[in-house]
Amino acid sequence: MSANKSPKLTTDHLAASGSNPEEIRIILRLHQIEAMSQPMLLGGVVSFVLGVMCQRWLIRLLVADRLHWFAIYCLIVGSLTIAWQSELFVR
Numbered sequence: 579m580s581a582n583k584s585p586k587l588t589t590d591h592l593a594a595s596g597s598n599p600e601e602i603r604i605i606l607r608l609h610q611i612e613a614m615s616q617p618m619l620l621g622g623v624v625s626f627v628l629g630v631m632c633q634r635w636l637i638r639l640l641v642a643d644r645l646h647w648f649a650i651y652c653l654i655v656g657s658l659t660i661a662w663q664s665e666l667f668v669r
Contacts, residue, residue: 639648 636648639645
């Protein structure tokens with residue numbers, strides 16, 4: 579077992595400790611939530627940073643009166659999304 583991974587909790591380990599079945603289920607649920615929290619936190623931080631960067635880019639476009647570049651971007655992304663969701667890509 580590697581040093582950075584916690585041991586997998588099983589009902590056998592917990593039953594040997596004298597816990598009742600309801601306590602076992604609660605402990606296993608908490609262990610699963612803890613294992614999921616790190617990737618979710620990383621995803622939230624990355625989404626926040628990218629969102630702030632995109633907002634700053636859009637504000638710069640608006641202030642510089644270059645909104646036509648954003649309109650072109652919206653047209654391309656919107657067209658690709660409609661084509662992707664329509665039956666154009668269905669085989």
